[in-house]
Amino acid sequence: MTWTRRRFVGTALAASAVGPVLTEASEQKYMLRPAPVRARIAGVEQELLGFNGSWPGPELRARQGDTMRIRLENGLNDGALVHWHGLRVPNRMDGVNVLTQDVIPPGRAFDYHFDVPDAGTYWYHSHYISYDQVSRGLFGPLIVDERELPDVDQGITVQLFDMLVDRDGVFDENDSPGQFTAAGRIGNLAMVLMSTQSVRIGERVRLRLINPSIDRVFDLDIQGFEGAVVALDGMPLAAPRSFDRIVLAPGQRCDVIGDVTADLRFQGADGTDLGSVAARGQRARRTTPIAALPPNTAARPQEPAAHATLVMQGGMGGQPHGGFGTWALNDVSGLPAKPLVKVRRGATARITLRNQTSFDHVMHLHGHHFWELNASGHRGDYRDSTLVRAGEARDILCVLDNPGSWMFHCHMLSHQADGMATWLQVT
Numbered sequence: 001m002t003w004t005r006r007r008f009v010g011t012a013l014a015a016s017a018v019g020p021v022l023t024e025a026s027e028q029k030y031m032l033r034p035a036p037v038r039a040r041i042a043g044v045e046q047e048l049l050g051f052n053g054s055w056p057g058p059e060l061r062a063r064q065g066d067t068m069r070i071r072l073e074n075g076l077n078d079g080a081l082v083h084w085h086g087l088r089v090p091n092r093m094d095g096v097n098v099l100t101q102d103v104i105p106p107g108r109a110f111d112y113h114f115d116v117p118d119a120g121t122y123w124y125h126s127h128y129i130s131y132d133q134v135s136r137g138l139f140g141p142l143i144v145d146e147r148e149l150p151d152v153d154q155g156i157t158v159q160l161f162d163m164l165v166d167r168d169g170v171f172d173e174n175d176s177p178g179q180f181t182a183a184g185r186i187g188n189l190a191m192v193l194m195s196t197q198s199v200r201i202g203e204r205v206r207l208r209l210i211n212p213s214i215d216r217v218f219d220l221d222i223q224g225f226e227g228a229v230v231a232l233d234g235m236p237l238a239a240p241r242s243f244d245r246i247v248l249a250p251g252q253r254c255d256v257i258g259d260v261t262a263d264l265r266f267q268g269a270d271g272t273d274l275g276s277v278a279a280r281g282q283r284a285r286r287t288t289p290i291a292a293l294p295p296n297t298a299a300r301p302q303e304p305a306a307h308a309t310l311v312m313q314g315g316m317g318g319q320p321h322g323g324f325g326t327w328a329l330n331d332v333s334g335l336p337a338k339p340l341v342k343v344r345r346g347a348t349a350r351i352t353l354r355n356q357t358s359f360d361h362v363m364h365l366h367g368h369h370f371w372e373l374n375a376s377g378h379r380g381d382y383r384d385s386t387l388v389r390a391g392e393a394r395d396i397l398c399v400l401d402n403p404g405s406w407m408f409h410c411h412m413l414s415h416q417a418d419g420m421a422t423w424l425q426v427t
């Protein structure tokens with residue numbers, strides 16, 4: 001199945017939907033209206049949720065350094081909130097109820113405005129009853145272009161999504177038995193939603209891979225493509241990294257740049273066909289090597305001022321914990337009264353994540369990126385969401401330089417819904 005960028009309602013700057021005009025920093029104005037939409041999924045027409053009549057939502061674009069002004073107008077029969085995943089926004093723009101703002105009631109609007117200091121591949125999604133609203137389509141890409149664009153013929157946004165459908169191929173209104181206690185609501189329909197319908201052999205393309213699925217970890221094989229990973233969770237790698245397969249947990253992103261060698265095919269772990277785009281025509285392949293993207297600015301970590309441990313507990317067959325929900329962090333299920341970490345702005349915190357459950361979890365920190373530390377304590381990748389496999393542990397290091405109350409939760413949204421969330425406070 002393919003997905004193309006759709007027109008959306010906006011202001012005079014709505015033309016930026018097809019790519020920003022490369023001028024000095026400017027304002028990108030958008031209007032997003034979440035509401036019920038009809039969409040055709042795998043040939044079946046059905047009632048889902050979307051933004052501006054589009055399923056999923058339209059691609060929002062800005063250029064590094066721009067200001068984004070986004071009016072969220074709630075067309076749902078329920079509350080609405082949108083979180084700008086991976087972007088360093090001011091706390092009050094983060095879209096999290098209880099911590100940063102009230103839920104927007106039906107028929108009401110909220111104006112989000114923030115600068116985008118980092119180039120990269122980000123996304124936006126509902127942060128209200130998100131396991132349900134995101135699973136129905138309330139998500140979309142948010143792309144921040146570099147001031148100097150890399151040498152590619154086209155950038156292609158590729159969203160890896162899954163949906164649980166019933167026998168008629170319609171969104172299953174029943175939650176699956178294991179949704180809240182095991183691996184989550186794993187769809188029986190897995191797909192790629194692509195922003196292009198054609199590629200040429202020999203083209204150099206940038207694939208912006210995003211996993212907006214609520215619970216599924218994708219283990220991706222890309223055929224018809226020779227390239228390298230250039231960014232993770234929006235943040236450029238110091239040097240391009242070759243890859244065989246790409247593992248993307250819910251919320252994570254990965255940018256790869258490479259050359260098309262045949263039809264582009266995306267396959268899941270068991271060889272399942274997720275989608276493809278046929279190669280038509282060709283051009284001479286570049287001889288230039290794939291270059292690293294220009295780095296975003298990251299604060300330098302200091303000696304940690306705080307060291308916290310976060311133990312993930314619960315799930316089917318899991319060890320008991322003191323919380324009321326299925327899942328818990330440090331014996332508390334749901335947002336605790338006190339933050340996991342409280343530091344002054346600019347302090348570095350080290351957090352040990354221990355997954356004592358029989359299931360994988362992906363911990364996402366709002367408002368910041370962090371370094372994954374390897375076994376010897378050295379800094380590895382700089383991400384906003386880290387996958388901690390069942391029974392494993394990982395330390396992360398974070399410069400907490402964005403003041404406010406920041407959610408830190410499992411981005412398997414069924415797990416989050418059932419207790420797997422905490423928060424950090426930066427004063």
Ligand SMILES: [Cu+2]
Binds near residue numbers: 360362410411412415
């Ligand atoms: Cu989880």
